[in-house]
Amino acid sequence: MFESLLHLDGGWFDPFRRLERELDELFGPWPPPVDIHSAAWGSFPALNLGSTPDRVEVYLFTPGVDPKSLSINLQQNVLTVAGERPASAEQNATCDHRERFAGRFYRAVTLPEDVDPDQVEAQCRDGIVRISIGRREAAKPRQIEVK
Known part of the structure; x- marks a missing residue:
């Protein structure tokens, strides 16, 4: 979702990259997928x-x-x-993914x-x-x- 905001290398931006990953995990990718399976x-x-x-x-x-x-x-x-x-x-079957x-x-x-x-x-x-x-x-x- 926010991957285009910060493309700079360096230790200063590591907390922002971690925040970006956490936001993507919370809200999902942007733009949202639009096919029938999603x-x-x-x-x-x-x-x-x-x-x-x-x-x-x-x-x-x-x-x-x-x-x-x-x-x-x-x-x-x-x-x-x-x-x-x-x-x-x-x-007698276990469902691992549905x-x-x-x-x-x-x-x-x-x-x-x-x-x-x-x-x-x-x-x-x-x-x-x-x-x-x-x-x-x-x-x-x-x-x-x-x-």
Whole structure:
């Protein structure tokens, strides 16, 4: 994070280098990594959000989660998803390193204000949950004819 600040040699700067290493250990490297393997803790499930003039589409990536165990709610324009991803434990095995998230999760995402809670559909296929939400007719632009 701070490696570019001090590139001078000498004993005078050793305490600053030690402080730099300690800050990097505490806060992590800068800029933060941005690939899927380094997502922040608690950001499961990963999601994609897109919209068209007629609908808002949300894709939740939930491998290993039973879709029937998900709790999906839409209140006003906030979509919440909660559930639990079971840990996969081998019999008589010790886990030395774990990167796959397991346990309870909760995600909330703010959607555009014109979503219609009466027009919601959810489908799951191959661990991907697709939530399609229609927009209110009153909020859609309309053509006005000039006479």
